[in-house]
Amino acid sequence: xxxxxxxxxxxxxxxxxxxxxxxxxxxxxxxxxxxxxxxxxxxxxxxxxxxxxxxxxxxxxxxxxxxxxxxxxxxxxxxxxxxxxxxxxxxxxxxxxxxxxxxxxxxxxxxxxxxxxxxxxxxxxxxxxxxxxxxxxxxxxxxxxxxxxxxxxxxxxxxxxxxxxxxxxxxxxxxxxxxxxxxxxxxxxxxxxxxxxxxxxxxxxxxxxxxxxxxxxxxxxxxxxxxxxxxxxxxxxxxxxxxxxxxxxxxxxxxxxxxxxxxxxxxxxxxxxxxxxxxxxxxxxxxxxxxxxxxxxxxxxxxxxxxxxxxxxxxxxxxxxxxxxxxxxxxxxxxxxxxxxxxxxxxxxxxxxxxxxxxxxxxxxxxxxxxxxxxxxxxxxxxxxxxxxxxxxxxxxxxxxxxxxxxxxxxxxxxxxxxxxxxxx
Amino acid sequence: xxxxxxxxxxxxxxxxxxxxxxxxxxxxxxxxxxxxxxxxxxxxxxxxxxxxxxxxxxxxxxxxxxxxxxxxxxxxxxxxxxxxxxxxxxxxxxxxxxxxxxxxxxxxxxxxxxxxxxxxxxxxxxxxxxxxxxxxxxxxxxxxxxxxxxxxxxxxxxxxxxxxxxxxxxxxxxxxxxxxxxxxxxxxxxxxxxxxxxxxxxxxxxxxxxxxxxxxxxxxxxxxxxxxxxxxxxxxxxxxxxxxxxxxxxxxxxxxxxxxxxxxxxxxxxxxxxxxxxxxxxxxxxxxxxxxxxxxxxxxxxxxxxxxxxxxxxxxxxxxxxxxxxxxxxxxxxxxxxxxxxxxxxxxxxxxxxxxxxxxxxxxxxxxxxxxxxxxxxxxxxxxxxxxxxxxxxxxxxxxxxxxxxxxxxxxxxxxxxxxxxxxxxxxxxxxxxxxxxxxxxxxxxxxx
Numbered sequence: 001x002x003x004x005x006x007x008x009x010x011x012x013x014x015x016x017x018x019x020x021x022x023x024x025x026x027x028x029x030x031x032x033x034x035x036x037x038x039x040x041x042x043x044x045x046x047x048x049x050x051x052x053x054x055x056x057x058x059x060x061x062x063x064x065x066x067x068x069x070x071x072x073x074x075x076x077x078x079x080x081x082x083x084x085x086x087x088x089x090x091x092x093x094x095x096x097x098x099x100x101x102x103x104x105x106x107x108x109x110x111x112x113x114x115x116x117x118x119x120x121x122x123x124x125x126x127x128x129x130x131x132x133x134x135x136x137x138x139x140x141x142x143x144x145x146x147x148x149x150x151x152x153x154x155x156x157x158x159x160x161x162x163x164x165x166x167x168x169x170x171x172x173x174x175x176x177x178x179x180x181x182x183x184x185x186x187x188x189x190x191x192x193x194x195x196x197x198x199x200x201x202x203x204x205x206x207x208x209x210x211x212x213x214x215x216x217x218x219x220x221x222x223x224x225x226x227x228x229x230x231x232x233x234x235x236x237x238x239x240x241x242x243x244x245x246x247x248x249x250x251x252x253x254x255x256x257x258x259x260x261x262x263x264x265x266x267x268x269x270x271x272x273x274x275x276x277x278x279x280x281x282x283x284x285x286x287x288x289x290x291x292x293x294x295x296x297x298x299x300x301x302x303x304x305x306x307x308x309x310x311x312x313x314x315x316x317x318x319x320x321x322x323x324x325x326x327x328x329x330x331x332x333x334x335x336x337x338x339x340x341x342x343x344x345x346x347x348x349x350x351x352x353x354x355x356x357x358x359x360x361x362x363x364x365x366x367x368x369x370x371x372x373x374x375x376x377x378x379x380x381x382x383x384x385x386x387x388x389x390x391x392x393x394x395x396x397x398x399x400x401x402x403x404x405x406x407x408x409x410x411x412x413x414x415x416x417x418x419x420x421x422x423x424x425x
Numbered sequence: 426x427x428x429x430x431x432x433x434x435x436x437x438x439x440x441x442x443x444x445x446x447x448x449x450x451x452x453x454x455x456x457x458x459x460x461x462x463x464x465x466x467x468x469x470x471x472x473x474x475x476x477x478x479x480x481x482x483x484x485x486x487x488x489x490x491x492x493x494x495x496x497x498x499x500x501x502x503x504x505x506x507x508x509x510x511x512x513x514x515x516x517x518x519x520x521x522x523x524x525x526x527x528x529x530x531x532x533x534x535x536x537x538x539x540x541x542x543x544x545x546x547x548x549x550x551x552x553x554x555x556x557x558x559x560x561x562x563x564x565x566x567x568x569x570x571x572x573x574x575x576x577x578x579x580x581x582x583x584x585x586x587x588x589x590x591x592x593x594x595x596x597x598x599x600x601x602x603x604x605x606x607x608x609x610x611x612x613x614x615x616x617x618x619x620x621x622x623x624x625x626x627x628x629x630x631x632x633x634x635x636x637x638x639x640x641x642x643x644x645x646x647x648x649x650x651x652x653x654x655x656x657x658x659x660x661x662x663x664x665x666x667x668x669x670x671x672x673x674x675x676x677x678x679x680x681x682x683x684x685x686x687x688x689x690x691x692x693x694x695x696x697x698x699x700x701x702x703x704x705x706x707x708x709x710x711x712x713x714x715x716x717x718x719x720x721x722x723x724x725x726x727x728x729x730x731x732x733x734x735x736x737x738x739x740x741x742x743x744x745x746x747x748x749x750x751x752x753x754x755x756x757x758x759x760x761x762x763x764x765x766x767x768x769x770x771x772x773x774x775x776x777x778x779x780x781x782x783x784x785x786x787x788x789x790x791x792x793x794x795x796x797x798x799x800x801x802x803x804x805x806x807x808x809x810x811x812x813x814x815x816x817x818x819x820x821x822x823x824x825x826x827x828x829x830x831x832x833x834x835x836x837x838x839x840x841x842x843x844x845x846x847x848x849x850x851x852x853x854x855x856x857x858x859x860x861x862x863x864x865x866x867x868x869x870x871x872x873x874x
Binding site: 008009010029031032033034078080081084085086087088089090104105106107132135136139140142143145146147148149249250251252254287288290292293296297299302303323353354356357358359360361363364366367422 | 468469470471472473508509510513514516517518519520521522542543544547548550580584587588591592594595597598599600702703704705706737738739744747748751754772774800803804806807808810811812814815817818819820
């Protein structure tokens with residue numbers, strides 16, 4: 001195993017690649033009681049159309065998430081229970097791009113890691129259990145569909161993108177998941193859950209050599225083929241729709257305002273664009289920007305207002321959202337501020353302190369084992385090295401941020417999604 | 426590769442040794458001024474330091490909203506940082522530190538103040554130390570508000586009062602927590618515990634800069650103040666920095682500690698409440714009175730009873746009501762340890778309401794009849810112990826834990842409590858189950874068509 005030290009953030013990662021193609025990263029943390037393991041596949045809600053053995057496959061929306069639910073079933077019972085019986089807190093999530101399984105525990109780490117590696121790599125589905133899960137996931141879908149924040153966000157994505165599958169809800173719909181069978185799940189597991197398409201990240205008071213030994217012992221000796229995926233036709237630069245609206249039982253309008261950014265390149269440049277994108281958001285409408293103070297003073301936004309940058313395969317965007325009595329006024333103010341910044345540039349002292357703040361916040365985030373492991377896993381799939389961010393930070397200039405802001409934050413690239421209270425159209 | 430060597434090369438950190446040999450955080454508790462206490466956790470394992478300050482005050486229908494508004498208005502501006510933008514700039518200079526207004530309840534005590542997080546001194550780019558400046562900024566925001574005509578700013582009060590009213594109204598947006606809030610209100614109609622941490626819209630709307638100022642002065646002069654620090658600075662330096670930062674606190678004769686909540690027993694016949702709203706999934710919550718609370722010797726046994734019943738993924742509710750019978754999308758139970766109340770929260774299809782309710786209660790009856798296996802108890806124990814131990818690895822959870830202990834006047838740390846949980850016997854858990862009695866059932870269902 002190789003060890004790489006990141007002295008500026010006080011971290012070190014052990015790394016190895018097994019013969020089956022699995023990459024393993026271990027952050028040794030002797031001062032902590034708990035350990036955390038994250039086992040992820042490069043397969044998420046966006047991956048509905050892909051090639052298997054040279055043939056294009058179209059799968060229903062929601063398979064990756066459905067698989068995540070069903071993977072905990074084992075021939076002998078349920079891995080969730082086995083881990084919980086050891087006092088571990090296991091869970092899993094599916095995003096648009098990846099699916100990850102994890103546990104945190106303060107005891108029996110190796111035993112728990114064995115359970116994690118085996119249940120994720122050995123599928124066990126019956127048609128009966130798949131039918132039953134359709135009910136459970138159907139309930140989950142109903143629950144998220146009742147969430148106005150989620151609705152605003154999904155409508156934003158549907159408004160920004162014409163065909164990129166980021167528009168697809170990760171959980172699918174009640175209708176789409178009704179087409180999922182045990183066979184669908186087996187086929188998708190075979191395609192995406194092989195070691196070469198996965199990564200294992202661990203943080204805690206553990207021996208990295210033992211982590212690698214256990215992975216070698218439990219996982220298949222061979223990796224699978226690389227999967228070709230279809231993320232839709234190339235997207236135009238402009239937003240597909242400028243405005244999307246719906247009504248729900250909410251007390252005040254909830255909105256998401258988005259700007260379509262350039263799709264991010266792979267490798268360390270992707271991390272660089274991430275940092276630039278976050279700074280664009282902070283300069284434009286972050287908590288210490290002039291615009292934020294103005295909107296807050298005018299009662300147009302409240303503490304729930306937030307802004308962020310996100311990148312997925314084939315797409316990247318800035319999103320600012322929250323609650324407002326007048327979302328259109330917020331949008332107009334953000335567009336005017338973007339225009340002003342594009343014209344007269346960013347105040348140099350504002351830029352300097354925002355960069356300092358962004359740096360400190362990112363270092364502080366490393367308190368979380370989950371953050372370290374999930375970010376490292378995502379960066380690994382993106383071909384980047386996450387903990388190297390201080391070096392990347394050094395290369396970002398005010399001109400980089402101004403350039404991105406001028407390109408992305410225009411009315412052509414903007415979409416506003418609003419959830420309005422019932423009866424207030 | 427030799428990972429043992431790795432361990433030795435870590436910066437030496439003065440610490441007590443636990444029996445397993447791991448360095449452990451050192452805890453000190455200091456009375457900075459009469460009725461003003463500092464709880465400081467000394468540890469070098471985090472990238473950040475956490476600072477907190479809270480007034481502790483009785484939870485009361487009449488004052489809950491005005492108390493809840495105080496930290497938000499204080500956060501708008503101070504003498505040297507009169508605008509939010511000025512505060513944000515100061516925080517940016519402290520490497521993106523945060524100071525957030527906090528309103529929490531612990532049983533029948535309302536805790537209002539600030540929680541801040543800053544980059545630990547070890548990671549600044551220029552080697553500067555942040556603790557003194559961070560504590561100074563928090564102290565200034567807490568004690569030196571912008572003053573207009575002898576009281577709070579009209580503009581800040583009005584702005585934050587509207588935000589508070591919006592937040593109270595917005596509680597309806599999250600149906601899961603709304604159903605629990607409504608359960609508490611219905612179950613504890615005549616007890617302070619039934620008051621929401623933010624109070625209510627009518628009281629919020631009536632607040633003026635003058636009434637807010639009067640209550641702020643009341644807290645400044647009479648409320649116990651709890652200050653918290655967790656980070657790498659030496660305890661002596663922490664005490665000094667915080668004494669300096671909060672030296673403007675009025676030094677009065679006493680800030681009397683707050684009383685414990687009264688315990689009440691469940692009614693003979695439980696109360697049933699049903700509400701209709703335009704939702705696609707129903708929410709069912711149940712409230713129980715427990716015979717123990719955080720002060721009881723039986724508290725660890727009650728923690729385990731709650732975990733066996735509905736507190737974990739090996740619990741009766743999770744395995745039977747959710748997994749086996751698919752009656753709920755989620756079903757779990759939680760303890761309000763400062764009040765001696767247990768609550769069940771679940772999401773159900775409208776037409777499953779009766780079946781889910783019956784099954785949730787049947788599972789409790791089974792527990793009361795002693796129908797839980799040793800593996801269920803041990804799974805619950807591993808989960809409770811692990812949650813307590815890992816709290817020491819998470820700065821936010823640790824702060825929350827110690828605030829709860831400060832409110833209760835209990836000095837026991839998460840590790841010592843975990844030790845007590847290890848010692849609980851099956852008989853003690855069975856006895857804890859016997860004390861649980863159903864008080865109120867709340868059901869949020871869809872609109873009739």
